[in-house]
């Protein structure tokens with residue numbers, strides 16, 4: 001289980017200084033809808049944009 005999630009998406013409501021993710025848990029998916037072959041094909045579905 002991941003203890004520390006580092007993330008560069010600093011416009012997400014869960015993002016904190018030091019590239020820390022403060023969400024209780026995150027959900028990562030393959031955005032192609034198929035098995036991912038490389039890291040560019042995965043996304044954090046927990047992302048919520050800051051307003």
Ligand code: SF4
Pocket residue numbers: 005006007008009012013014015016020021022023026044045046047048
């Ligand atoms: S929820 Fe996802 S996108 Fe948002 S800070 Fe955490 S890892 Fe990054």
